Amino acid sequence: MQTVKHNINIHEVGLRDGLQIEKQLVPFEKKMGWINRLFASGIKKIQLGSFVHPVKVPQMSDTDRLFTDVLKSGKKPENVILSGLVLNEKGLDRGLACGVEMFCMGVSASNTHSVKNTGMSTTEALGRIITMAKRAVSESKRVQVSVQSAFGCGYEGLISKNQVIDIVKSYLDAGLLTISLADTAGYAFPEQVTDLFGAIIELDNNIEPACHFHDTFGTGIANCFTAYQAGVTCFESAFGGLGGCPFTRISSGNVCTEDLVYLFMRQGLADLPDLEKLIELTRDIGQHLGRELSGRLYKTGLPNILKGF
Amino acid sequence: MQTVKHNINIHEVGLRDGLQIEKQLVPFEKKMGWINRLFASGIKKIQLGSFVHPVKVPQMSDTDRLFTDVLKSGKKPENVILSGLVLNEKGLDRGLACGVEMFCMGVSASNTHSVKNTGMSTTEALGRIITMAKRAVSESKRVQVSVQSAFGCGYEGLISKNQVIDIVKSYLDAGLLTISLADTAGYAFPEQVTDLFGAIIELDNNIEPACHFHDTFGTGIANCFTAYQAGVTCFESAFGGLGGCPFTRISSGNVCTEDLVYLFMRQGLADLPDLEKLIELTRDIGQHLGRELSGRLYKTGLPNILKGF
Numbered sequence A, B: 001m002q003t004v005k006h007n008i009n010i011h012e013v014g015l016r017d018g019l020q021i022e023k024q025l026v027p028f029e030k031k032m033g034w035i036n037r038l039f040a041s042g043i044k045k046i047q048l049g050s051f052v053h054p055v056k057v058p059q060m061s062d063t064d065r066l067f068t069d070v071l072k073s074g075k076k077p078e079n080v081i082l083s084g085l086v087l088n089e090k091g092l093d094r095g096l097a098c099g100v101e102m103f104c105m106g107v108s109a110s111n112t113h114s115v116k117n118t119g120m121s122t123t124e125a126l127g128r129i130i131t132m133a134k135r136a137v138s139e140s141k142r143v144q145v146s147v148q149s150a151f152g153c154g155y156e157g158l159i160s161k162n163q164v165i166d167i168v169k170s171y172l173d174a175g176l177l178t179i180s181l182a183d184t185a186g187y188a189f190p191e192q193v194t195d196l197f198g199a200i201i202e203l204d205n206n207i208e209p210a211c212h213f214h215d216t217f218g219t220g221i222a223n224c225f226t227a228y229q230a231g232v233t234c235f236e237s238a239f240g241g242l243g244g245c246p247f248t249r250i251s252s253g254n255v256c257t258e259d260l261v262y263l264f265m266r267q268g269l270a271d272l273p274d275l276e277k278l279i280e281l282t283r284d285i286g287q288h289l290g291r292e293l294s295g296r297l298y299k300t301g302l303p304n305i306l307k308g309f
Helices: A014-018 A028-041 A063-073 A089-098 A111-118 A122-138 A161-173 A190-203 A220-230 A257-266 A275-289 B014-018 B028-041 B063-073 B089-098 B111-118 B122-138 B161-173 B190-203 B220-230 B257-266 B275-289
Strands: A009-012 A045-051 A081-086 A102-108 A142-148 A178-183 A208-213 A234-237 B009-012 B045-051 B081-086 B102-108 B142-148 B178-183 B208-213 B234-237
Touching: A009 A257, A014 A028, A014 A045, A028 A045, A028 A063, A028 A275, A045 A063, A045 A089, A063 A081, A063 A089, A081 A089, A081 A142, A089 A102, A089 A122, A102 A111, A102 A122, A102 A178, A111 A122, A122 A142, A122 A161, A142 A161, A142 A208, A161 A178, A161 A190, A178 A190, A178 A234, A190 A208, A190 A220, A190 B257, A208 A220, A220 A234, A220 A257, A220 B220, A234 A257, A257 A275, A257 B190, B009 B257, B014 B028, B014 B045, B028 B045, B028 B063, B028 B275, B045 B063, B045 B089, B063 B081, B063 B089, B081 B089, B081 B142, B089 B102, B089 B122, B102 B111, B102 B122, B102 B178, B111 B122, B122 B142, B122 B161, B142 B161, B142 B208, B161 B178, B161 B190, B178 B190, B178 B234, B190 B208, B190 B220, B208 B220, B220 B234, B220 B257, B234 B257, B257 B275
Parallel strands: A009 A045, A009 A234, A045 A081, A081 A102, A102 A142, A142 A178, A178 A208, A208 A234, B009 B045, B009 B234, B045 B081, B081 B102, B102 B142, B142 B178, B178 B208, B208 B234
Antiparallel strands: none
16 A cells, blocks of 8 residues: 655646647637636646647637736736746747746657657757747746657657657756656556656656646546656646647547546545536536536536545 | 566456446347357456346346357357356346356445345345355356445445455355455545455455446546556456446446456556457447447547557
8 A cells, every 4th residue: 555645736738738629719708717717726737828820729829818817817826837838939939928937848759740740850849949948947937848749659659768768868958857748649558657757757856747648548547646656746637638639640638637636635645626616617618618528527526425425 | 667467357247237227228139249249359257147137127137048048159268257147046046047157246345335235234145145155156156256335335435444354254254265346336546446455365365356446436447457456357347338336326337348458458468358359349339329438449449559550
């Protein structure tokens, strides 16, 4: 029985990775309402959107305004960090201008995925991302760098562990310690998660490991649990299990935030977001989108066992 | 990284726990076709149905005939075991008469669940089940005894670990070594799985531990993985993730067979059923039932990473 527990935090990426493939545009005011409800839930890291070309991903065209208005509203709790995903220098400029607190950026460990997604090889993209990350750091911003397709690629198949480790080493050499491994295609399985996170956590005592799993093949929650056991402290997930990457061949949802919080709650972890508030929010989101989402807890409600009967 | 692997087997319970809550009766011939496709997949334990009163669960009214006809057909591979669930002596008589090869029976660790389900307290039910199990053994049948609601109860909430262990000890004292812990309400979480299976495996070197998880709150696959790590060798699951127990307050599906086989395949286990054949079967079942099932793999298909690209 595992006895040593460590605190974790949830990085809610539903507004970005959850919504980016939704064809129906979510109105700005609706997003603002959801963000305020995320604040009320106690989630401490929220990704408001990405800085991509508005024609390419129209759903993300209000990202700048979301940052500006949320920060202006004064409703953001002090301990909450607002993150934004940037793909290039232009995005970084926009993010710096509108007040992003944590920049997320990364490269794909799969060269094919990298070329299709960015037009650059992994090596080219890595140099560019590190330069961007250093600029954000010099502007006193938090930065999280990631390795996409770290657990396999929809185009290339297996991705070697060394390829991932080499990218992580480049990040560490550049002084970038907050590092996320992303399972873009949903291929990760528990033993691989233990192995890969074990290897990167060994590289540097000060590394802050984050994970980003998609639940394409049903292993999402098991992967998160294994990542927790390996020492991962930050978990990227999306309300209702929304989302998917439009640039991989099979797209499927992120690990579901409420379901993940439920897991950690049952495991006895402290300082978690309010599960009931998250469930209510996802119900509203499901209603707005007009379809059933993949998440479990928003359908079952808070289990009796957590209500004390 | 986990290196010691042990073989497992899948006990397909879709025809019983999967179908028993389906209102629309599945025609006998359809069930026969699905059983033959399960044979072709290489699954080695298949539960054909339960011996309950046909008025109470009409979907199970053809159980006797399924056994008779499957055995008569000569299509069952030699290494496949056909199991049936019995709730009482009358069911046992019926099962003995039609050729059941492995009898499954059990008691609920929750007294309230036991009374609602059987009209007997856990203690009364335990005595009766052990007598029945001994009779089946004396008829040279395999027997699996179970503890239902072992991880919590929809009525009673928490179930003490000692309550479960005491039931398991009674089984072991009676020489019954094949023992399944069932998560009837879907409340199990990984640490509890490790803890409870760890405790019962310690009781007897010759115990054959099985698990039966429902994926009500999204922890099903993670629980199976943790059970595997604890040493569990038999996994009860249902095609497509069908099913649920009609006698608990929140009913939800079993762990999905194809998704579980996928997990174990990725983990590198040997001698697993044919995943493609299982996926095709579940597609047919989903089409027959006319709705989307909770399983993932039958929707995504075999992942590219397993196809060698």
